[in-house]
Amino acid sequence: xxxxxLSLDHVSKRFGSTLALSDMSLVLFPGEVHAIVGENGAGKSxxxxxxxxxxxPSEGTVSVDDTVRTISGSQTARELGIAAIYQExxxxxxxxxxxxxxxxxxxxxxxxxxxxxxxxxxxxIERIGMxxxxxxxxxxxxxxxxxxxxxxxxxxxxxRVLIMDEPTASLxxxxxxxxxxxxxxxxxxxxxxxxxxxxxxxxFEVADRVTVIRDGEHISTRLITETDTDTMIxxxxxxxxxxxxxxxxxHARDEVILSVGGLTLDGVFENIDFELRRxxxxxxxxLIGARRTDVALALxxxxxxTSGTVAYKGEPLKITSPKQAMDAGIAYVSEDRRKLGLAMPxxxxxxxxxxxxxxxxxxxxxxxxxKERATAHQFRxxxxxxxxxxxxxVGMLSGGNQQKVMxxxxxxxxxxxxxxxxxxxxxxxxxxxxxxxxxxxxxKQGGAAIVISSDLPEVLAxxxxxxxxxxxxxxxxxxxxxxxxxxxxxxxxxxxDLGRVAA
Numbered sequence: 001x002x003x004x005x006l007s008l009d010h011v012s013k014r015f016g017s018t019l020a021l022s023d024m025s026l027v028l029f030p031g032e033v034h035a036i037v038g039e040n041g042a043g044k045s046x047x048x049x050x051x052x053x054x055x056x057p058s059e060g061t062v063s064v065d066d067t068v069r070t071i072s073g074s075q076t077a078r079e080l081g082i083a084a085i086y087q088e089x090x091x092x093x094x095x096x097x098x099x100x101x102x103x104x105x106x107x108x109x110x111x112x113x114x115x116x117x118x119x120x121x122x123x124x125i126e127r128i129g130m131x132x133x134x135x136x137x138x139x140x141x142x143x144x145x146x147x148x149x150x151x152x153x154x155x156x157x158x159x160r161v162l163i164m165d166e167p168t169a170s171l172x173x174x175x176x177x178x179x180x181x182x183x184x185x186x187x188x189x190x191x192x193x194x195x196x197x198x199x200x201x202x203x204f205e206v207a208d209r210v211t212v213i214r215d216g217e218h219i220s221t222r223l224i225t226e227t228d229t230d231t232m233i234x235x236x237x238x239x240x241x242x243x244x245x246x247x248x249x250x251h252a253r254d255e256v257i258l259s260v261g262g263l264t265l266d267g268v269f270e271n272i273d274f275e276l277r278r279x280x281x282x283x284x285x286x287l288i289g290a291r292r293t294d295v296a297l298a299l300x301x302x303x304x305x306t307s308g309t310v311a312y313k314g315e316p317l318k319i320t321s322p323k324q325a326m327d328a329g330i331a332y333v334s335e336d337r338r339k340l341g342l343a344m345p346x347x348x349x350x351x352x353x354x355x356x357x358x359x360x361x362x363x364x365x366x367x368x369x370x371k372e373r374a375t376a377h378q379f380r381x382x383x384x385x386x387x388x389x390x391x392x393x394v395g396m397l398s399g400g401n402q403q404k405v406m407x408x409x410x411x412x413x414x415x416x417x418x419x420x421x422x423x424x425x426x427x428x429x430x431x432x433x434x435x436x437x438x439x440x441x442x443x444k445q446g447g448a449a450i451v452i453s454s455d456l457p458e459v460l461a462x463x464x465x466x467x468x469x470x471x472x473x474x475x476x477x478x479x480x481x482x483x484x485x486x487x488x489x490x491x492x493x494x495x496x497d498l499g500r501v502a503a
Contacts, residue, residue, distance in 0.1 A: 002029055003029075003042070003066060003067065004027045004029050004063075004065075005028055005029065005030050005064065005065060005066065005081075005160050005161055005192045005385060006027075006028045006045070006051065006055075006063070006064055006082065006160075006161050006192065006251045007024055007025070007026065007027045007028065007062070007063045007066075008024055008025055008026045008027075008050070008051070008060065008061075008062055009025055009060055009062075009063060009391045010023050010024070010025055010059065010060040010061075011023075011024045011025070011047075011050060011057045011059065011060035011061070011062065012024070012057065012058050012060055013046050013055060013057055013058050014058045014310060017468075020043055020045060020046040020048070020216050021043050021216045021217075022215075022216045022217050023047050023060070023217065023218070024047060024060070024213070024216070024218050025218055026047070026211060027221075028161060028192040028194065028287065029192060030160065030190045030192050031187055031188070031190050031191075031192070032076050032187055032192060032193070032208040032209060032365075033183055033184065033187045033193045033195050033207045033208050033209075034192065034193065034194050034195065034207065034208065034211065035194075035195045035196070035197065035203045035206070035207035035209070035210040035211070035224070035459055036194060036195070036196045036210075036211050036213065037197070037198070037200070037203060037210060037211070037212055037213075037232060037236060038212060038213040038214055038234055038236055039214065039237065039454070039456065039489075040232075042213045042214050042215065042216065042236075043213055043216035043217075044165075044196055044213065045147055045165075046216070047213070047410060048084055048194075048196075050062065051071070051077070051082060051084075051161070051163065051194075051227050052071070052074060052077045052082055052083075052084050052163070052287070053071035053072055053073045053074050053075075053076050053077040053082075054071075054073075054074065055169065056071075056072075060446055064080050064082075070221070072158070075139075077198070078088060078104070078157050080160070081157070081158055081159050081160030081161060082159070082160070082161045082163075082430050083153075083157065083159045083161070083162055083163070083246070084112065084162070084163035084164075084165060085147055085150040085151060085154070085163070085164055085165070085167060086165045086166070086167075087165065087166040087288075087289075088264055089143065089146035089147050089149070089150050089168065089204075090150065091138045091141070091146045091149055091150065091433050092138060092197070093137070093139035094137070094138075094139065095137070095138055096134065096135050096136060096137055096138065097121060097125070097134040097135070097136050097138060097141075097149055097211055098114075098117045098120075098121035098122075098130060098134040099117070099131065100138050100149050100153065100158060101120075101121045101124060101134075101149060101152045101153045101156055102120070102121070103153070104153065104157065105156065107130050117251075118134050121152065122134050124152040124155050124156055124363035125148070125152055127155065127189075128148060128151055128152060128155070128182045128184065128185065128186070129181065129185060130145070130148045130178070130182075131380040132145055132148065132149075135210065137328070142175065143175065144175035144176075144178055144179060145177060147167055147324075148178075148179075148182065148371040148496070150481075151182060155186075156468060159194065160191060160470070161191070161192045161193075161194065162186060162192070162193050162194070163194040163196070164179075164193065164194065164195050164196065165196045166196060166197060166198070166288060166289070167195075167197070168180070168197065168199065168202065170369065172208040172413075176199075176202065178442045179344070180202060180205060180206045183195055183206055184206060185379060186305070188240055195207060197291070197490070198287040198288060198493060199289060199493065199494065200229055200232060200233075200493040200494070200495065201494055203224070204224060204229075204234075207224045208223070208224060209222065209223055210220060210222060210224055210227060210232070211366055212232060212234060213233040213235055214235065214237075214238060217264060219235045219236075219238070220235055223397075229493075230486070231492070231498060233486050233489045233490055233493070233495075234486060235454055237485035237486060237489050240466060248407070249260070249478075250279075250464045251279035251280070251443050251444045252277050252278075252279045252280035252464050253280075253446075254277065255277060255278045255280040256275050256276070256277050256311075256314075257276055257277060257278050257312065257313055257416060257417060257448045258275070258276040258310070258312055258417060258448065259274075259275045259276075259309075259310070259311040259312075260272055260273060260274050260275075260299075260308065260309070260310055261273055261308060261309040261310075261311075262307065262308040262309065263298065263299075263305050263307075263308035263310065264305060264306055264307045264308050265294060265298055265304075265305050265306055266306045266307075268291055268294045268472055269291040269294055269295055269298075269305075269472035270473065271308075271470060271473075271474065272308070272474050273474065274296055274467055274474075274477060276417070276448050276450065277448065278416075278443075278446050278447070278448050279443050279444065279446060279447075279448065280377070280443065280448055280464045280465070281439065281440075281443055281448075281449045281450075281451055281462050281463055281464050282448075282449070282450050282451070282463065282464070282465055282466075282467060283450075283451045283452075283453060283458075283459045283460075283462050283463025283465070283466045283467070284450060284451070284453075284466075284467045284468075284469060285295075285453065285454075285456065285459045285463075285466055285467070285468050285469070285492060286454075286468060286469040286470055286492050287454070287470070287492050289471055290431050290436060290469040290470055290471060290472070290492065291469060291471070291472040292421075292452045292469050293335065293421055293452060293467075294472075296332060296421055296450065296465040297332075298319070298333075298417045299319060299322055299325070299330065299419060299450075300319070300322055300325045300330060300332040300419060300475075301319040301320055301321040301322045301323075301325045302322055302332075304318075304319060304320045304321075305319075312328055312330075312417075313416070326355065326413065328417075329413075329414075329415045329416040329417060330415060330417045330419070331355070331410035331411075331413055331415040331417070331418050331419065332410075332419045332421070333406055333407060333410055333418065333419065333420045333421060333423060334406075334421055335421035335422035335452070337402050337403060337406050341402075341409075342394050342402060342406055342409075343394065343395055343406060344394050344395035345395060346379040346393065346394060347363075347390065347391045347392065347393060347394070348367075348376055348380070348385065348388050348390045348391070348392055348397075348405055349372050349373055349376040349390045349391060350372070351370075351394050351405050351406075351409055352375060352379055352405060352408045352409050353367075353372050353375065353376075353409075353412070354409055355409050355410055355412065355413050356412050356413050360372050360375075360426060363462065368372070373390060375412060376408075377390060377452070379408035379411070379412065382408075383401075383404040383407065383408055383434075383438060384404070384434060385397075385401050385404045385405060385408070386398070387399050400432075400434070400435070401425070403423065403435055404434070404435070404438075406436060407423075407435070411442070415447065416446075416447055416448065417447065417448050417449070418439075418442060418447060418448075418449045418450075419449070419450045419452075420439065420449060420450065420452065421452045422452060422453060422454065423435050423439065423453070424453070424455065424458060425454075426435070432458070435461060436458075439451065439462065440462075446459070451463065456485045456488060456489070457485075459488065460480070460483060460485065460488075463480055463483070464479075464480055465477055465478065465479055465480065466478045466480070466483050466488065468488055468491040468492055469492075470491065470492055470493070470494055475491040475492070476491050
């Protein structure tokens with residue numbers, strides 16, 4: 001490992017006023033598996049996109065074989081031997097395995113010379129130790145087999161750096177072990193493997209070195225034999241909660257508004273159990289693939305649960321549609337405000353009335369614009385929506401103000417239970433504090449809230465209790481007084497409270 005195959009030297013990346021990477025340095029050597037770990041939003045994806053040419057660094061340099069290079073796009077990255085595979089494989093379902101492997105090599109007679117294509121594809125599949133028929137249609141492959149096809153595709157292009165981004169997040173234990181074995185074999189063959197995973201137990205199984213990043217900055221790089229789970233978690237979450245938002249006084253009452261028992265959606269999550277009281281905030285914590293959003297979608301009736309019980313306001317309730325949930329007084333503030341939460345080309349006024357449009361219809365079925373305007377003006381003042389005009393298109397607002405409009409849309413429904421999915425994603429610190437205050441005010445007035453968040457300081461600031469999930473399984477429910485970032489992260493990564501790998 002005398003000469004690195006790829007290195008980032010003091011790389012920073014800005015998106016407008018947001019600094020996604022700051023003075024990041026990373027050195028990759030052939031023949032090793034180099035793990036990269038960090039919280040959601042730590043900057044891992046931005047770093048991958050710089051290495052694969054999707055983004056260009058704002059500052060710093062990228063070197064290949066100790067020579068500074070400009071990786072201007074994915075084609076340049078492939079020519080330099082840099083490839084990436086992701087949690088969701090990209091295969092063409094109507095093509096067979098061999099065709100998928102050589103899909104990028106349209107020249108050289110590959111498409112015409114089927115026999116040569118099959119021989120080469122079989123050799124590549126054999127090299128990574130998979131038993132896979134190269135004439136088989138990709139539509140019938142498992143996720144693990146699809147990822148093997150992507151690895152074989154990278155090998156067909158003489159890959160020298162293979163980036164594996166959360167490759168096992170959707171795989172079974174057996175499939176995950178297959179993929180880790182492939183990663184180790186590739187490193188033994190001289191490939192530099194970058195392995196990104198939230199599963200700390202597999203980092204210790206597969207990695208030679210590990211780099212921890214936090215908030216876009218390099219924290220440490222160590223041999224895997226020179227670190228442990230506790231050190232890694234502490235470095236991943238090493239922020240003082242007080243630097244963000246202080247925990248507000250609890251307003252929890254005795255009345256249980258929602259009781260969930262054994263809630264299961266086959267193949268997605270299972271045996272979710274909790275109670276939620278009026279005036280309480282239940283925070284749901286976990287990493288990518290924890291299935292927290294799927295639980296929320298089941299409670300809102302978008303993807304109904306297949307088994308389990310829900311009692312709402314003391315009565316059994318089987319939620320099979322969003323309309324049924326809304327009629328019961330349950331609202332869901334989506335994590336994706338652009339796709340699922342708001343109609344971006346429409347005015348603030350029109351967006352606020354969307355969830356309760358029937359309340360704004362006249363006797364002849366026309367929308368009462370004056371009533372819409374009056375309601376929009378009330379929420380503009382109440383939520384401090386910064387806009388010169390309620391007729392402004394929502395797409396023209398800042399992220400924080402868009403979030404407030406989406407919240408206004410659901411508050412106008414006067415719900416008893418609000419489910420917030422990543423309520424402050426993509427908004428600035430000032431707007432985050434305002435959204436937190438709005439949630440606290442809602443529960444203070446007698447509502448109840450479920451807050452799903454990947455931001456641990458937010459989880460600790462908002463949650464009266466914290467439900468931690470991992471890969472569709474409920475790991476624990478912690479009272480706020482017993483919770484801290486290290487304990488939540490340990491549970492979310494499959495460790496028990498003593499830092500041991502959970503069974």
